[in-house]
Amino acid sequence: MFSRRGLIAVLVWLLAAAYLVPMVVVLLNSVRTAQEIAQGSMIGWPKFWAFSNYAVAWSGFCIAQTCKGIAPYVVNSAAITLPATLISTLLGAVAGYAVSLWRFRGDRWIFGLVTLGVFLPEQMRLIPWTIVLRDLGLSNTLAGLVMIHSVQGLSFTALFCRNYYLSIPQELMKAARIDGAGFFRIFWRIVLPLSPPILVVTVIWQFTGIWNEFLYGVTFTTGTQQPITAALIALATSVADVPQYGVQNAAVVLAALPTMLVYLFGGRYFVRGLTAGAVK
C-alpha cells in the first residue's frame, strides 16, 4: 500500500531519473570505444572502460585541422568567462548599489533601462554587437566576447544586487554620510562587506551563463578564438572514418565539468543567497 507521500516520492524520483538519462548516456558513452558504439547502440554499458577517450578529447583530437584536442578552447572559455564574470559582477554591484541606496533624479528610469536588458532576446542584439565589435576592432577576439558578456551580464547582476541592497537600511547610509563617507567609501567599506551572499549568486549565475553561452561564441569567433561551446560543434562535424562518439562524449563531459563543479560546490549558497537579506 502506498501512502500519498510515498507516491509523490516515487514520482519525484522517476522524474529526476528521466531528467538524468541524457547525462547518464553521455557519461557512459564517454568511456566506450567508437567501435563499440558504432557496432551496438548509443545506449549500453561499456564492455571496456576506455578512459583514454578523455585524454584524446582533452589534448589529441583533431578539430579544424589542428590536433590539440579541446584544451585550447577550454582555455579560451576560461579566458572569456573569468574576467567577464568578475567585471559584470563588480559593475552590477556598483550599479545596484547606486540605484537602490542613492536616490537621485531619474534613478528608476535608469534602473528600468538597465534591467530591460534582461528581457531583450539574444538574437536581437547580434547585429548591434557586430557593428560595435567591428568599430572597436574586436571582431574575432576573446576581448570582444569579454566585453559583450560583461555588458550584457550587467542587467542581471544589477537587478540581483539592487534587490538585495534594498534590504540594507537607509539609516546605515545616513550614518555613513554623517561620518563623512562618500559614494565609493560607503560601497567598499560598508556595502561590499555585506554582499557575499548576493555576490555568490551573481558569480554562479554569470559563470554558468557565460561558460555555456553558444550563440555569440559561434557568431563572433572562428578557428582558434572559439570558446568550447562553439568548438564542440566543430568537433561533432569533423570528418573521420568512424564517428568518434566516445571521444566526442568525453569532450562534452569535460566542457560541462566547470559549471557542474560550480553547481556542486556553490548550489547551496546560490539558493541561500537568493533568499537572504543583507543585514541579520
Added chain:
Amino acid sequence: MSALVIRDLHKRFGAVEVLKGINLDINSGDFTVLVGPSGCGKSTLLNIVAGLDTASSGDIKIADRIVNTVPPKDRDIAMVFQSYALYPSMTVRQNITFGMECRNIAKPAREAALTRVARLLQLEPLLARKPAQLSGGQRQRVAMGRALVRDPKLFLFDEPLSNLDAKLRVEMRAEIKQLHARIGTTIVYVTHDQVEAMTMATRIAVMHGGEVQQFADPETIYNRPANVFVARFMGAPPMNTLNATLDTINGVPHAVLGQGISLPVPGAPESHRGREVVLGIRPECIAEPQRRFGDADPLIVSAPIVMTEPTGAETMVTLHLAGQRAIGRVAPDTKMQAGEIGRFAIDIRKLCLFDPQTEKLLA
C-alpha cells in the same frame, strides 16, 4: 548663543506639505525634545537639520552659520538613529573610528578619542566585537559612542530608544540625561514618547500636522499647554477636556459643567463670559476626597464611577463628571467601586480653559 536656529522652514513632497513654516531657536547646551505623533514631521525636520534631506524653503543655522547647502559631514553634528545603524561588518572599534578615518584624522588622535569615549560609555570590553554580538542596550551605547567621539556642536537623536524593551529604555533614558548633564553639548532629540520628552528635556517642542504647537520648558508644556492638542498629547492618561460654560458666580468666573458642578477659574478672560469653553483638568487633579492641594480647602464633587484600574502605585478611576467622561488618579487604598457614586477632591489651581473653536489656551 543659539546653537541651532530654524527659520520659516517648509518641506513639501509634491502637493503634500509636511513642514509648514517651522521656527525654533535652540540655545547652546539645551536638551530639546521634538515630540509628536507619527507623521507630524519631526523626523523630517531632524533629517533636514542633519543635511540628510533638503528643505523646500527656509534656513538652518548651526552655531551662527547658515548650513542650508552644507553636506552632513561638514555641519559639525553627530546623529544617533533608531535602528542604531551600526556598520554590521565592522567591529565596535571600527564603528566608532570610521568617521575619523573618513576625515583622515591621524592614528594617535583617533586612539585617544576612542579611549575617551570607550571609558565614558564603558565600551572597553566590547571593542573587538561585531554589532551582531551585542545586546540591544550595548548597541545603543555603541551608537552613542560613535556620535560622542565626534565632539560635535550638535547632537541629533532620532528615536534612539524605541527599539529597546521597556526596562532598558528607562535605564538608557537616565543614562542619556546624565550624559547630557556631564558633557553639556546641545541635543536635539526626536521621540513620539511624551514620557521621554518630559523626563529628559530642558525644552520641548510639541509638533503636530507639520507645525510646532508649543515650544517651552516641560513644566509650562505640562501645566499651561498652548492648545487642546498639546494638553491631550502630553501626559498619560491625557488631560481631561470637558465642555463647560463660563459664568460668573459670586463675582468669580466659573466653568459650569452642569448638574451642579462648577469650578472657579479666576483667570478666565472677560471676553468669554457666558460662552462655551473647554475645561482642561489633569487626571491627578481629580483625587480621593481626603487629598489636600496646597492650603486651600478642596473642592469636593460627587460623580458616578464607571471603572477602576489599579496600577499598584495609584488607581485610575474613570468617572462621569456632569455626564462627561473623565479620568482621575486616586490613592490605591481608596475604596472605590464601579457603579457607585464617588466623592472626589478637585485641584482647582491647575485648571486650563480652551476656546472650543480655536482650541487655544484662554487661561
